Amino acid sequence: MPDENQKVYLFDKPKNVSRLLNGFYVICILLVIADFILHRHIGFTWEKIPAFYAVYGFTACVVLVVIAKWMRKIVMRKENYYDE
Amino acid sequence: MSELAPFVLYFIAALLVAVTHGTLRQFILLVTPVITGLHLWLNVDVGVFVTHPVMSYELTVMRTDKLSILFAYLFCIASFIGAIFSLHVNDTKQHVAGLMYAGSALGAVFAGDLITLFIFWELLAISSVFLIWARGTERAFKAGMRYLVFQVLSGVLLLAGALVYFHDTGSLAFNHIGLGSTAGWLIFIAFGIKSAFPFLHSWLTDGYPEATVTGTVFLSAFTTKVAVYALARGFAGEEILVYIGVTMACFPIFYAVIENDLRKVLAYSLINQVGFMVTGIGIGTALALNGAVAHAFSDVIFKGLLFMSMGAVLYRAGNINGSDLGGLYKTMPKTTVLCIVGALSISAFPLFSGFISKSMVMTALMHEDYGYLWLLMLFASAGVFHHAGIKIPYFAFFAHDSGIRTQEAPTNMLIAMTIAAVLCIFIGTQPQYLYALLPWEVDYWPYDTTHVLAQLQLLFFSALAFVWLNKKCLYPPELPSINLDVEWFYRKLLPAGAQRGVTFLYNTKESAVAMVMAPAQRARVIFSKSPVAKYHLAESWPTGSMVFWISIILTAYLLLDIFG
Numbered sequence: 001m002p003d004e005n006q007k008v009y010l011f012d013k014p015k016n017v018s019r020l021l022n023g024f025y026v027i028c029i030l031l032v033i034a035d036f037i038l039h040r041h042i043g044f045t046w047e048k049i050p051a052f053y054a055v056y057g058f059t060a061c062v063v064l065v066v067i068a069k070w071m072r073k074i075v076m077r078k079e080n081y082y083d084e
Numbered sequence: 085m086s087e088l089a090p091f092v093l094y095f096i097a098a099l100l101v102a103v104t105h106g107t108l109r110q111f112i113l114l115v116t117p118v119i120t121g122l123h124l125w126l127n128v129d130v131g132v133f134v135t136h137p138v139m140s141y142e143l144t145v146m147r148t149d150k151l152s153i154l155f156a157y158l159f160c161i162a163s164f165i166g167a168i169f170s171l172h173v174n175d176t177k178q179h180v181a182g183l184m185y186a187g188s189a190l191g192a193v194f195a196g197d198l199i200t201l202f203i204f205w206e207l208l209a210i211s212s213v214f215l216i217w218a219r220g221t222e223r224a225f226k227a228g229m230r231y232l233v234f235q236v237l238s239g240v241l242l243l244a245g246a247l248v249y250f251h252d253t254g255s256l257a258f259n260h261i262g263l264g265s266t267a268g269w270l271i272f273i274a275f276g277i278k279s280a281f282p283f284l285h286s287w288l289t290d291g292y293p294e295a296t297v298t299g300t301v302f303l304s305a306f307t308t309k310v311a312v313y314a315l316a317r318g319f320a321g322e323e324i325l326v327y328i329g330v331t332m333a334c335f336p337i338f339y340a341v342i343e344n345d346l347r348k349v350l351a352y353s354l355i356n357q358v359g360f361m362v363t364g365i366g367i368g369t370a371l372a373l374n375g376a377v378a379h380a381f382s383d384v385i386f387k388g389l390l391f392m393s394m395g396a397v398l399y400r401a402g403n404i405n406g407s408d409l410g411g412l413y414k415t416m417p418k419t420t421v422l423c424i425v426g427a428l429s430i431s432a433f434p435l436f437s438g439f440i441s442k443s444m445v446m447t448a449l450m451h452e453d454y455g456y457l458w459l460l461m462l463f464a465s466a467g468v469f470h471h472a473g474i475k476i477p478y479f480a481f482f483a484h485d486s487g488i489r490t491q492e493a494p495t496n497m498l499i500a501m502t503i504a505a506v507l508c509i510f511i512g513t514q515p516q517y518l519y520a521l522l523p524w525e526v527d528y529w530p531y532d533t534t535h536v537l538a539q540l541q542l543l544f545f546s547a548l549a550f551v552w553l554n555k556k557c558l559y560p561p562e563l564p565s566i567n568l569d570v571e572w573f574y575r576k577l578l579p580a581g582a583q584r585g586v587t588f589l590y591n592t593k594e595s596a597v598a599m600v601m602a603p604a605q606r607a608r609v610i611f612s613k614s615p616v617a618k619y620h621l622a623e624s625w626p627t628g629s630m631v632f633w634i635s636i637i638l639t640a641y642l643l644l645d646i647f648g
Contacts, residue, residue: 009414011482021551028548031541040534043450044458053541056459060466061549068341069560075568076342082566082575 028054086127087134089146089194090156091204093120094163094187101179110171113179117164120190124156133196141256144196150523154377155193155313157521159186161507162305162384169392169500170298181214182302189306193313197256198246198271201314205242205278208307209235215299216291224294230571231291234284235307238277245270261318272319279311279362280355282331286571288355289339293348293404297395300347304354304391305384312361312380321368329363330457330464332356337467339569344405344562346476347394350387353430353472356464357383363461364445367452370524375444378518382429382437382511389426389504390476393419396493396501397480403488406475406562411485419493420481425505429512431473431543432465434536437511440518443530443539466546473543474550479562 011017035051042048049055097116101109130153134146163186170182188211192204209232216228249267250256261268277284288308292300319325336352336359343349357379364376396419397412398404413420425436432438442465449458492498511518515530553559611617 007414011413024544024547024551028544031537031544034537035541038533038537040537041532044455046459051541053462053538054545056462057466057542057545058549060463061470061546062553064337064463064467064470065341065549065553065559068338069558071338072342072560072567076563076565077568079564079566 086129086132087146088123088127089134089191090120090124090128090160091187091191091194093123094183094190098180098183098187101183102176105174105176109179113167113171113183114164116183117160117167117186121157121160121164124153124160128153128156135196141199142197143200144257145191145200146194147196147258148194150521151313151317151377152193154381154521154523155309156190158309158381158384159189159193159306162186162388163302165385165388165392165500165504166298166302166305168503169301169395169497171496172494173296173298175218177214178218178296178299181211181218182299184211185215185302185306189310192310196258198242198249198258199256201258202239202243202246205274205310206236206239208310209239212303212307215302216295218296218299219294221294227291227294230574231287234277234287238274241270241277242274245272245274258317260320263319263322263324272322275311275314275318276328279308279315279358280332281328281362282335283570285332285336285355286569289336289348289351289569290571292351292354293345297399301388301391301395304350304387308354308358309380309384312358312365312376315362316365316373316376320365320373323366325362325366326454326457327366329359329361329366330460332359332362333464334359334460334467337464337471339567340467340471341475342560342567344407344565346404346406346409346480347391347398349406349471349476350390350394353468354383354387356468357387357430359464360442360445360461363457364448367445367448367454369448369452370526371444371451371528372448374519374522374524374526374528375441375448378441378444378522379438381518382441382508385504385507385511386426386429386437389422389501389508390430390472392497392501392504393423393426394476394480396497399497400490400493401488405564406479407564409480409486409488410483411481412488412490413481414485415488415490416481416492418498419501420477422498422501422505423477423481425508427473427477429508431469432539433473433512433543434531434539435509435512437508439539440512440515440530443535444528447528462542466542469543469546470550474547478550 011020032051032054035054040047046052094116097112100112104112128148130149132146132148133144135142135144137143163182166182166186170178173179185208188204188207192201192208195201195204213228213232213235216224216231218224245267246256248270249261249265252265252267261271263269263272273284277287280288292303295303315325333356336355340349340352340356343352361376361379361383364372364379367373394404397409397416400416401409401412403409429436429438432442446458446461446465449461493501519526519528550559
């Protein structure tokens with residue numbers, strides 16, 4: 001079908017992508033606000049830090065990606081490395 | 085009726101599948117797990133004990149308790165979903181292997197002694213390798229061989245351990261073993277290979293991505309879960325397992341972030357999930373053990389779902405490298421949605437199955453006051469969401485449009501994935517049914533404000549990190565590449581070392597021969613110049629004439645012996 005490639009899908013419109021992202025940002029903000037309203041039980045002392053899980057989740061993923069990128073310098077090889 | 089071991093039904097079905105084809109074969113494939121499941125549900129109760137005397141040993145082919153029955157249900161569900169997913173396949177070898185493999189897993193969880201366990205342990209290895217070989221490529225054949233070496237090694241260690249254990253204790257019964265003896269360690273390492281302990285894990289990440297589209301779905305369900313079952317029975321509460329488990333949960337996520345083959349990403353995340361189970365077994369409290377077992381249950385279903393969705397992509401697009409995919413949501417919308425359900429489940433999103441099982445292990449870590457390990461496991465949880473929850477669906481179905489326009493997955497695949505997805509949500513929203521099946525008595529409920537809020541914050545901000553890194557172009561792009569792992573030692577270092585060794589030995593031999601031959605040659609030259617060399621006996625003779633004269637002499641001896 002010639003017009004198959006011209007068909008516009010959901011995320012082809014930048015407006016839809018930014019709508020999705022804005023909704024996502026709003027949820028993130030609400031979750032941090034909820035941390036101050038709702039009562040959390042505390043198991044470890046570090047859980048007392050406000051929005052501990054949010055900060056930890058964000059930091060953990062950034063650290064993960066930074067280390068993984070650095071790992072590429074050491075472990076990455078061509079696809080046919082073992083066939084040579 | 086309760087004494088009929090469930091594996092028998094699978095082995096009979098494997099025989100029938102080998103000689104039938106078409107609709108009849110499909111019927112057998114679908115009906116076997118259902119009949120076996122009903123048999124377990126209606127006939128088999130806790131406390132069945134069936135032994136058969138073989139030579140001087142009593143082999144226990146059937147020992148049922150809540151732990152073994154739970155795993156048996158799980159394996160029936162997994163093989164039912166796998167059967168639907170592979171219904172379109174017309175390869176006898178794969179169907180027979182699939183049934184033998186699932187049957188062996190059932191045999192292993194009901195084995196009441198170490199020898200019976202060993203037999204099914206080896207059958208698991210042998211039947212499963214055909215699911216890799218069935219791919220038919222040179223790469224798959226070699227990967228299958230390496231996979232088999234690891235699996236057989238595990239079996240050999242188990243057998244050795246069993247014999248030493250029998251020598252020490254006079255019993256072969258498979259109950260708690262512990263690490264107090266040589267036998268204990270041998271069996272521990274045997275179980276460790278099959279559950280992919282760090283440094284013993286490369287058979288998994290090497291073999292699973294090379295298997296067929298449908299084979300990987302079966303592989304992901306059985307081998308490691310049988311090993312988790314065996315660890316839970318034999319080594320519950322061994323503290324070393326906590327450290328091993330945390331390592332297993334943490335190191336694969338780094339590889340998963342930079343891996344290009346999306347099925348290999350899932351193989352790494354499989355190790356990460358088994359890490360949570362192993363940790364739970366190591367903690368050894370009722371809550372932790374229940375958590376480990378419950379997580380095995382959820383994992384088989386959501387990991388199966390993820391492998392199925394990636395299998396469907398491989399089947400339709402002919403490629404599974406993140407660098408070549410993207411934009412597939414346009415043509416495979418149903419697969420996309422089902423994959424996202426699997427991704428949310430593995431990430432332990434509230435209302436999905438991972439949440440209600442992983443939280444038990446995390447809570448148990450907190451109860452036992454493993455503060456730093458708990459932080460590491462929290463890191464691993466965020467990492468899972470990052471690579472399995474976001475990366476898999478994002479790079480396959482969204483990201484940049486690769487221009488691939490294909491079709492939706494075949495109906496049987498969609499049905500299999502839908503069943504798995506419904507189960508993920510059912511277990512996640514109605515955990516009481518799974519909790520009722522758990523072996524130990526525990527009063528636990530995952531849904532409270534603290535827990536849900538904490539988990540949502542963790543996951544949403546992990547996702548925020550992904551969005552931010554992508555916007556800043558800091559996220560490592562998918563590149564056509566492979567990454568060195570433990571297998572480098574035996575795929576590169578060892579062969580290169582062996583090559584050097586052979587060359588060295590060859591050179592040594594050459595120079596040694598030259599050293600000996602040179603004086604001999606010189607002596608011969610001197611001899612040929614001497615006057616003695618003219619005589620007939622000093623000449624060199626052809627071998628034929630020597631043989632001839634020797635046979636004359638032997639004949640003469642023979643005649644003398646007969647007539648003398």
